[in-house]
Amino acid sequence: xxxxxxxxxxxxxxxxxxxxxxxxxxxxxxxxxxxxxxxxxxxxxxxxxxxxxxxxxxxxxxxxxxxxxxxxxxxxxxxxxxxxxxxxxxxxxxxxxxxxxxxxxxxxxxxxxxxxxxxxxxxxxxxxxxxxxxxxxxxxxxxxxxxxxxxxxxxxxxxxxxxxxxxxxxxxxxxxxxxxxxxxxxxxxxxxxxxxxxx
Numbered sequence: 098x099x100x101x102x103x104x105x106x107x108x109x110x111x112x113x114x115x116x117x118x119x120x121x122x123x124x125x126x127x128x129x130x131x132x133x134x135x136x137x138x139x140x141x142x143x144x145x146x147x148x149x150x151x152x153x154x155x156x157x158x159x160x161x162x163x164x165x166x167x168x169x170x171x172x173x174x175x176x177x178x179x180x181x182x183x184x185x186x187x188x189x190x191x192x193x194x195x196x197x198x199x200x201x202x203x204x205x206x207x208x209x210x211x212x213x214x215x216x217x218x219x220x221x222x223x224x225x226x227x228x229x230x231x232x233x234x235x236x237x238x239x240x241x242x243x244x245x246x247x248x249x250x251x252x253x254x255x256x257x258x259x260x261x262x263x264x265x266x267x268x269x270x271x272x273x274x275x276x277x278x279x280x281x282x283x284x285x286x287x288x289x290x291x292x293x294x295x296x
Contacts, residue, residue: 169193170254172229176200179225180237184208185217190247192254192267196233198225199270201244214239236274243277246270 173191176198180189185208192199204217218237225235238244247270250263260267 169260172231173198173251176225176229176232176235179228180221183217183221183224185212186221189221190244190251192247192250192270193232194260194267194271196231197271198229198232198235199247199267199274200225200235200237201247202237202239203244204239236271236278238274238277240273240277243270243273 173193176193177189177191177200180186180191180200180202185205186202187205188203190201200221202218202221204214209217218239221237222235226232246266250260250266250270253263254260
């Protein structure tokens with residue numbers, strides 16, 4: 098009896114093993130993964146190179162430090178030096194457009210209180226026009242907003258951006274500086290007339 102049970106158990110074990118193995122043997126084969134078709138890389142690399150070249154053309158390149166400066170940049174630096182030599186001027190930033198110099202000056206408080214802002218600015222303009230004959234008009238401002246605009250323009254030119262890209266900004270600054278200079282001259286003339294009448 099025990100032997101019969103043993104044989105039955107072995108037989109059942111064999112049947113179960115065959116059943117399991119047949120399941121794995123007759124399983125539907127999975128579709129093989131086909132490698133992605135190889136795309137011709139040469140045209141893509143050419144397209145990529147063209148795209149990179151276009152990006153390089155669009156992005157303004159920074160001027161290397163050893164690159165020679167343009168005449169306008171050299172002139173602007175000389176004018177900035179002239180401006181800072183005037184007593185009362187702490188810093189200056191200059192943009193040169195043709196025969197015009199747009200000069201932003203940061204003034205020292207004590208000297209400004211003693212001599213007056215307008216007198217210092219007139220002295221800066223007079224010296225620039227005297228020492229740089231190519232400059233017909235030097236417009237000078239101590240307005241912080243104008244100084245910031247001039248600094249932005251100057252830094253853009255330093256980076257190699259064309260001056261034409263700042264046309265609107267330069268026009269705005271020039272108009273404001275002309276108006277400022279005109280108002281200052283009118284005030285000076287009024288003061289002179291009052292002084293003459295008092296005499």
